[in-house]
Amino acid sequence: MANLKDKVALITGAAAGLGEGIATAYVKSGAKICMVDLSKSVEDTANKLREQYPGSEIITFVANVADKEQMKAAAAATVEKFGRLDIACCNAGVCRLAPFEEMTDEIRDFHIDVNIKGTWNTCQAAIPYMLKQGKGAIVIASSVTGDIVADGGEAAYAMSKAALVGLTRCLAVEYAPKNIRVNCSQLGYARTPMVEKMAVESNPEDPESAITAIARNVPMGRLAKPIEVGELFAFLGSDDASYITGSQVVIDGAATLPETNSIGTN
């Protein structure tokens, strides 16, 4: 378990899915956190965590990551409450599937606004505090999708997630001399509301079979649990990862490795 004692973290998309897993791992590791989400249900998720971890220090902030002023306000509220901001977890993201020739510019721009500009805004809101403190860490939710693999219908999503790898690399180089580390996760699949929705879009008659089929193609035989992704975010945000910056960390149960489904001894 990572040591995040005395660290203050801002986590976007924290009401559900991986964001909830990240928030859980951070609280478990001793961090004080600000859980940011578009949905007011973020307060219910925070209450669950407060019950599970008595003494935990958690605030919530309802904001749209696509709105820079709202993200600046979220970062300011975090610093006002906890006195500092050590780690930003840029997790909020969206995914809508559509055949490329039918994908509207609105769907494309939705991915650009939330996934790319949302991460951009979160970094711009957090970095000034990290510069003042002389230290910081940023963890960005990219994906294996876009940079390594893709399925049909994911053009806007894949494009936006690959862009985050470029952002990670540039910010890592730009801020290394200022003692701010920037890394991204490249997750395969975890069972979250997002993936359940993608399963419905892929197979409306039998979405469960779409999820079972994902697991069948993963050498570990299952999807990731949100807490497993949370533990990676906690490690990358902690001082244990002090020499890791500009990295893309694949967390996919080896899903992207097999060359075939038919050749080999297993």
Ligand SMILES: NC(=O)c1ccc[n+]([C@@H]2O[C@H](COP(=O)([O-])OP(=O)(O)OC[C@H]3O[C@@H](n4cnc5c(N)ncnc54)[C@H](O)[C@@H]3O)[C@@H](O)[C@H]2O)c1
């Ligand atoms: N689940 C997966 O298998 C998977 C795989 C690779 C990468 N990812 C990435 O991980 C991140 C989290 O995915 P998830 O599966 O937990 O998604 P999810 O849809 O299950 O949860 C996303 C959370 O983000 C919030 N959110 C959405 N738009 C927002 C906005 N504009 N501003 C603030 N909050 C917003 C939602 O309200 C929700 O609470 C995303 O960036 C996603 O692309 C997920």
